[in-house]
Amino acid sequence: MAGAERVDEAAAVLRRVFGYDAFRGGQRQIIDHLIGGGDALVLMPTGGGKSLCYQIPALVRPGVGVVISPLIALMQDQVDALRALGVRAAFVNSTQDLDTRRLVEAEFLAGELDLLYLAPEALASVGTLRLLERGKISLFAIDEAHCVSQWGHDFRPDYLALSMLHERWPEVPRIALTATATSATRREIATRLRLAEARHFVASFDRPNIQYRIVSKNEPRRQLMTLLRTEHAGEAGIVYCLSRASVEKTAEFLTAQGISALPYHAGLDAATRVTNQARFLREDGVVMVATIAFGMGIDKPDVRFVAHLDLPKSVEGYYQETGRAGRDGLPSTAWLAYGLQDVVQQRKLIDTSEGDAAHRRSLAGHLDAMLALCETVECRRVQMLAYFGETSSPCGNCDTCLNPPESWDGTVAAQKLLSTVYRLHRERNQKFGAGQCVDILLGRQTEKVRQWRHDELTVFGIGAELREAEWRGVIRQLLAQGLLAVEGDYGTLVLTESSGEVLGRRRQVMMRREPERKAAPRAAKARPAAAELPAAAAPLFERLRAWRAAMAKEQGVPAYVIFHDATLRQIATEAPTTLARLGTVSGVGESKLAKFGAAILEVVSAAHAG
Structure with a gap:
């Protein structure tokens, strides 16, 4: 297949399957490179469309795309989202019974899958390796590739073994993807995964829809409650705490205040963690209070805020965690309460940490950069992007831009x-x-x-x-x-x-x-998605949301698997009356048009009649 034909086929898949008319950012170059058989190392911010960079090549190239994901608890949702688009996707992991696993393996060997998701631990199994050797693989996608960085914020030892993919399948292209990596981490990923010859694609780290705010800690739970009540009432969000005890107490505090809050940390039993995560993904307006054990790979697009009640250990960790807000591109808040005790505590943790002196120096360097971000009198976004090697100008949307502190x-x-x-x-x-x-x-x-x-x-x-x-x-x-x-x-x-x-x-x-405390930089919004609509379209948008919620409950999937808010917003604004017109809406591919088109037109018609 010639280069131009490959790009045309990729564009056709983008429209037909995913319902989008154009690629974003560097997606097209990455996809064409991978379809052509090249290896790639991709850095793209959360919400930037990383998944399409391997999903489309897997649909264009012959064989099955094998995705290495560290997130067993989320594989079901990832596969459900793809199946809703008509993509033949499946996973193999330890949660399945033997019969289900055998069925998936048979589909893989018969070439009846487009994408197969595996945990990195699975590749330590001789049985899994033999299975892969018997099938035809179109590509390997290594998601959350920063997990290979040994002193990184999400290190996973099993990732170190993934270099063997190149040794066993030298002709199969590989793509490693992450939302967070400095140039040093990028070099480490390339070395450990044997991607020395891979082409690097580095998108901007900027998330302009996120407003970064850091406040002096003064009764942080009360400060958090003020944030939720005045700016994010009824909205989904994540609250990060350093300790399990703090997670439990904060979740109890929020619940007592009438907030739908759930705890998540490694000390909870697996069933509770899975249940709480499922509720966060599937229900509207749930607040997850968690340690950093929660969040990697979370696809929920309408997380309106990420709050930290304790100081993150590094800028990488902070960026990764705050990046879980606003994946849909709508206005979102990254809020951090920071005080003297945070600095004392983090310094103490470094002094007592495992590892040699070089490791402790590395931890101290990460903390120093995080402290510099907290203490800067300049634009937060400029400083954070500079940490990742990106030059920018003041954003006009962070706290230091909106309410400049004095030095x-x-x-x-x-x-x-x-x-x-x-x-x-x-x-x-x-x-x-x-x-x-x-x-x-x-x-x-x-x-x-x-x-x-x-x-x-x-x-x-x-x-x-x-x-x-x-x-x-x-x-x-x-x-x-x-x-x-x-x-x-x-x-x-x-x-x-x-x-x-x-x-x-x-x-x-x-x-x-510290500047004198003023009113919140951003006025409260009951529903950001609806707030941006023309007034006449808001009632239809709410009807569409109600229909989506009922459909998601019926199918046992998160609401965003049916349609994202952005798609419903466009439908509400344009009020299409035919399937052909509905099919032109961004996010409405052929499969979703066939499954949901008639029902959506009924909702539109009923709204106009009412």
Whole structure:
């Protein structure tokens, strides 16, 4: 098949199967390269259309496309979505009974499948390898390829064995895909998966529909509740917490406040995790409260917010997690509550982590970049994209653009704080945490101050020009800049090698001053999808949503498997009255037109009649 014919066939599949008229971004180049037999390493943001980059070549090339996915719990939904499009898809994993597995294997060997999903662990099985050797494979797609990065945020040991795909099937093209990777991680993926000759396709990391906001932590659950009530009432979202206990308490808190919230962490039994995940995917307006064990590969398009109640360990992890919001391109929020204790806790975790000194330095480097993102006075988006090697201009949509913070010369304040730590250690041979140091600077006659006679120190009361919250901000930023450190189980403050430069007046310390709290940057929306509709189309949109919900319940699939909100929005706006006109709507392919077309026209007709 010639190159032009391949592209024409790919475009025809895009329209006929998926219902789209044009490729997005670099999809067309990737698809044509893979159809032609080339290997590819693809970096594309969540919601950018990565799946089409291997699904269409698998439909065009002879044989079955084998997809390596780490997400057994989500394979069913991925396969259901493809089957709804008329694609012959199946999976093999440990959740199936023997008869079901044998049926799928027979379909694979008979060439009756277009796509077969496997977990990476399955390729350690001799039986699976023998099965693959007996069938005809069109391509291998390695999804979530960043899992191969040994010190990455989602490392999976089984991914390290996937280099054998090249050894066993050297003529079969491979595509590795991820939404998150620095240039160093990209090189690691290429090396570990033996993709040295692969062509790299790197799309923009920008997700302009996501508004990034980082706030000072002050009763974070109350702050979260304010966010949900004022901006995301009744909407689906994810809340990330660092510990299992925090997940449980936060889910209980939200439930008590009338929010439909569910917990998800590795300490729950498998059945509970599967049930909660299924409810999140299938029901509208569910909030999932989770550790980072949840979220990779989640296809739910209408997640309107991702909130972090604890500081992520890296910019990569933060980007990956916040990227689960707004896959449908509609306005969404990435919200993070960040405070002094987060910095103390993360530094302590690094000091006690497994691995050698090089590994701890790597973790510290990741944390430093995350802290820099939190403390910047510049555009958050510019800083985050720069981390991934992308140049951009201020977005006008993050908190620092909408409500710019000031920078101020905090050198004197830093000297006062560092002097307090120095005098406690040198004059009293004592070490204390942030709270005691702040009490000393503010001249508070607390029981602890009197017990240790800290009111006799020369630094006692010299910091009255700042409030307690401001002093905690000073400590946080000194920790972020490496001018102060924490040690021990109690998070006591100690000086670093760089502290002397500040105390010796050889280094200026610029700090971020938190802006005065204003109203939320974005007005609340009950339903973002409906809010963008012409007023006359809103009632039909709601009828279409109700029809979709009933259909999804009847078929036991998530609502987005039937149609995305964007497709329903276009139908509501255009109100097609014929199947031919409905077939031109983006997201309505031949299979969905045949299955749902008549029912949709009935809904449109009833709305007009009513």
